[in-house]
Amino acid sequence: MAAWGQRLAGVRGVLLDVSGVLFDGAEGSGVPIAGSVEAVARLKRSRLKVRFCTNESQKSLGDLVRLLQQLGFDISEGEVTAPAPATCLILKERGLRPYLLIHDGIRSEFDQIDTSNPNCVVIADAGESFSYQNMNKAFQVLMELENPVLISLGKGRYYKETSGLMLDVGAYVKALEYACGIEAEVVGKPSPEYFKSALQEMGLEAHQFV
Amino acid sequence: MAAWGQRLAGVRGVLLDVSGVLFDGAEGSGVPIAGSVEAVARLKRSRLKVRFCTNESQKSLGDLVRLLQQLGFDISEGEVTAPAPATCLILKERGLRPYLLIHDGIRSEFDQIDTSNPNCVVIADAGESFSYQNMNKAFQVLMELENPVLISLGKGRYYKETSGLMLDVGAYVKALEYACGIEAEVVGKPSPEYFKSALQEMGLEAHQFV
Numbered sequence: 001m002a003a004w005g006q007r008l009a010g011v012r013g014v015l016l017d018v019s020g021v022l023f024d025g026a027e028g029s030g031v032p033i034a035g036s037v038e039a040v041a042r043l044k045r046s047r048l049k050v051r052f053c054t055n056e057s058q059k060s061l062g063d064l065v066r067l068l069q070q071l072g073f074d075i076s077e078g079e080v081t082a083p084a085p086a087t088c089l090i091l092k093e094r095g096l097r098p099y100l101l102i103h104d105g106i107r108s109e110f111d112q113i114d115t116s117n118p119n120c121v122v123i124a125d126a127g128e129s130f131s132y133q134n135m136n137k138a139f140q141v142l143m144e145l146e147n148p149v150l151i152s153l154g155k156g157r158y159y160k161e162t163s164g165l166m167l168d169v170g171a172y173v174k175a176l177e178y179a180c181g182i183e184a185e186v187v188g189k190p191s192p193e194y195f196k197s198a199l200q201e202m203g204l205e206a207h208q209f210v
Numbered sequence: 211m212a213a214w215g216q217r218l219a220g221v222r223g224v225l226l227d228v229s230g231v232l233f234d235g236a237e238g239s240g241v242p243i244a245g246s247v248e249a250v251a252r253l254k255r256s257r258l259k260v261r262f263c264t265n266e267s268q269k270s271l272g273d274l275v276r277l278l279q280q281l282g283f284d285i286s287e288g289e290v291t292a293p294a295p296a297t298c299l300i301l302k303e304r305g306l307r308p309y310l311l312i313h314d315g316i317r318s319e320f321d322q323i324d325t326s327n328p329n330c331v332v333i334a335d336a337g338e339s340f341s342y343q344n345m346n347k348a349f350q351v352l353m354e355l356e357n358p359v360l361i362s363l364g365k366g367r368y369y370k371e372t373s374g375l376m377l378d379v380g381a382y383v384k385a386l387e388y389a390c391g392i393e394a395e396v397v398g399k400p401s402p403e404y405f406k407s408a409l410q411e412m413g414l415e416a417h418q419f420v
Contacts, residue, residue, distance in 0.1 A: 126342075127342060128341075128342050128343070129342070130341075130342040130345070131338075131340075131341060131342070132336075132337055132338050132339070132340040132341070132377070133338070135340070135377055135381075136376060136377050139368065139375065139377050139381075140374055140375055143368075143375055157388060157389045157391075158349065158353075158389050164350055165349065165350055165353055166346060167342070167345055167346050167349050167385070167389055168389070170388060170389070171345075171349075171385035171386065171388050171389040172385055174384045174385050174387075174388040175377070175381035175382055175384050175385040176381065177384070178367060178380060178381050178384040179367045179368050179377055179378070179380070179381040181367075
């Protein structure tokens with residue numbers, strides 16, 4: 001306990017994972033993990049800053065927060081770092097117009113993004129939308145670019161649903177990387193830039209959070 | 211010419227590629243490459259053994275040979291090394307029952323193969339059959355095996371059709387390799403075993419062919 005006390009002495013913030021830590025979910029629903037609703041409530045009553053950091057890429061931020069609120073969590077959109085909004089910032093900053101190989105559930109996040117005449121590809125856990133036709137379109141867009149840019153929301157190998165293991169976006173990223181001879185830029189955990197952006201939003205340095 | 215003469219002195223056989231060398235094809239059709247019909251005819255009139263070696267995996271061997279015959283080539287099924295029949299030999303030898311992630315055009319090649327209760331995955335250029343559902347099924351089969359076996363018919367990154375560049379099987383192989391943490395066994399060019407099997411069928415050693 002002393003060691004923990006020392007380690008936590010300078011801590012001013014807590015970054016919380018969401019799916020698999022706060023709740024276990026199937027598509028569109030979920031159950032809170034035992035004790036997690038009260039744990040979040042206690043953290044928020046403490047002197048610590050609290051922020052949520054997720055790789056969720058099948059639900060919009062609004063839908064995710066509404067689900068968590070329904071499950072009893074004290075949470076608002078402004079407290080969550082999610083890959084789709086983070087990607088939109090990058091696209092705007094760099095003048096990128098994506099071909100979107102994404103799940104319909106997060107398409108609304110990109111409503112304000114110009115997708116005409118694409119000069120990059122954004123890939124996320126698209127589920128059933130990972131058709132050959134859509135993958136081939138993404139491949140063709142990349143092959144026509146002088147400097148192909150592939151931005152990936154996360155790089156997970158697979159995840160678990162009640163129906164079994166499911167292929168995640170990372171597998172399809174590897175497919176495009178191999179076909180085009182390129183390397184994707186990952187927005188989402190475990191990318192250090194992604195954690196850094198979450199900390200910036202808390203106004204903290206790396207040594208001040210757990 | 212002297213150098214070529216020396217190099218060819220011990221040559222007793224010629225191994226010919228098919229697609230892109232004998233003919234350029236779109237789905238289901240093709241045109242002979244200039245001079246190739248006559249070149250094959252001349253080789254067959256020479257003292258050299260001639261064999262054809264293809265990675266074709268969207269057409270059955272019978273359909274491929276019929277197409278080549280229609281284009282004017284002197285060719286028969288017994289003169290062609292193709293990955294689907296080679297794979298069937300491997301499956302039988304090793305008692306493997308595949309989940310087939312393949313194009314409908316070559317499904318008939320596997321008619322004599324037991325596909326119940328799969329203990330391996332065979333992947334080929336499946337085209338539109340590379341749906342998320344089919345990829346996920348292949349992934350789940352592999353993840354449930356103690357020693358996952360993934361056999362790939364070729365490992366091409368992409369190929370050219372009249373409509374443009376098309377993602378090839380290699381990209382989808384990389385996806386499954388990454389998701390499952392395994393490495394595929396390649397049946398087809400450029401696998402040395404594949405060339406060796408073509409040579410065995412000619413009764414030649416590696417130094418006796420070009």
